Amino acid sequence: MRQAMARLALAALLAAAAAPPAMAETKAYQLFGAQKAASRQEPAAIGTYARGCGAGFVQLPESGPTWQVMRLSRNRNWGHPDLVRFIIDLSQRARALGWAGLYVGDMSQPRGGPMTSGHSSHQIGLDADIWMLPPRRLDLSRAARETISSISVRTDDQRRINANWTPTHHALLRAAASDPRVDRIFVAAAVKIAMCRTARASDAAWLRKIRPLYGHNTHFHVRLKCPADSRLCQTQRPSVTELSKGGDGCDETLMWWVTDYLAPPKKTAQPKKPAKPKPGARDYTMADLPRQCAAVLSAR
Template sequence: MFTFRHILAAGLVACVMLPAAAMAQTKANQLFGARDTPSRQQPQPIGGYSRGCAAGNVQLPESGPTWQAMRLSRNRNWGQPVTIEFIRDLSAYAATAGWKGLYVGDISQPRGGPMTSGHASHQTGLDVDIWMRPATNLGLSRREREDISSIDVRAKSQKTVNRNWTPSHAAILQRAAMDPRVDRIFVTPPVKVELCRTAKRSDRDWLRKIRPYYGHNYHFHVRLKCPPGAKGCQVQTPSVKELSKGGDGCDASLTWWVTDMLNPPKTARPAKPAPHKRHPRDYTMADLPQQCGAVLSSR
């Protein structure tokens, strides 16, 4: 039975036979999406989170003592060793915080790079989506992992969390944010509001890593820092510290997310449309770091 990856793989073989000029015009997401195994290279995140690739990714086992990888048909349970180690550690903590562990969503493709659908980031093996749904059954079949869905923790007003939110969610997010390997965590704005409301006054530095962003009401997105010695990895700027100006991020900028973002103030003149930005799904290999060519061609 042919799958979408088989079709992509056939397309990759055809691309290799094309002249270099034609190969250069092939979209990078088709090339990376066709690779179902990692490169045989030393682990190395290359480029930026939304414009890069990953050498030497390793696979998160489909199931572990405190986690299950979801949506296995996507083949996106690959990441840099530091990412896999982080998932193991956080899931073990989750098992002490009221859940049985974690349901893990997309990490990266076997060789990273732009994806054929979904994310703009997750290209260097340093991003991971973790479901808001508490893991209560770690014996889900492959079929069940395709059919089950996560839960929404955002109220219909989009300004507060709903009854699905629990103290365990807060504890797991705090634990993740306090991990020195973590650069930032994207959550739906109401989650940030709730954490700002309930966090202890004496211990709030970790909150600056919790960043409100569109969506993320069914999962939270953890982004790790470039690991030591990863010279080809591009550090994200501005830093979280610069974004929150040394504080906890529970300031006017957070208020904007739950007021003006939902109900933009009317202006006398219509705003100029934002210039069109190319999506990573439109990138060719020429848009990625040069080293990504070697990652793609490595056997």
């Protein structure tokens, strides 16, 4: 009975999404956020990391020998099978490096798509947040996983790493970035700067994948490349190689983040009129996503 009612509710939402523009007010995040399980389809990442969905996702178990999923109430421990395998592999590497394993944050919703809160990306099952907090135990209760917080590895002024940063963090990021499945990893600018200061020429191939981005001081965000089975997946542009001009990305990091982002030059010209904000992920309707996403939603 409950399943029948759920199908009727979804049908109503989809009908609203397909209605004429004046009536199509149902947002895509509401449709995808209502899904509790993956579609029974062949695995596929569809669209772009910030505008898409995913079929046939796999759920990372809430706990494993070398990992625990945090914030279970969000139901965001889903992803393409490649992502699930990667996280398990990285958690085993973390154990080998001296941690108990990994605390895993947000991956994707059961069928991907725009999220009900938080990220603009994480939509096609190829993104995962890994906490900077080294696990001391992997038997946390569900309640504890809702309240425990990660740690920041940078100073408040964003310029330097703090005492929470360890050589194991560096080794773990190196292991993740060295994996051929990984496209790029987002970290706090201070982390990239610290890694650049000890870099060698031989590190360029993996270090260029470490990209500075605000909001990543308590976790690092791994983004995988489009899988071979996902012809509708769109690789992020520009590529990491294009961004770093074939190097390790350190010159641009030290120059731009320190001189422009963290200490912007004073402006003498009159400020420009604020541009109209671009639509965000929570503004998308189904018409904004790849057309295949409607089939993902309606699949059993």
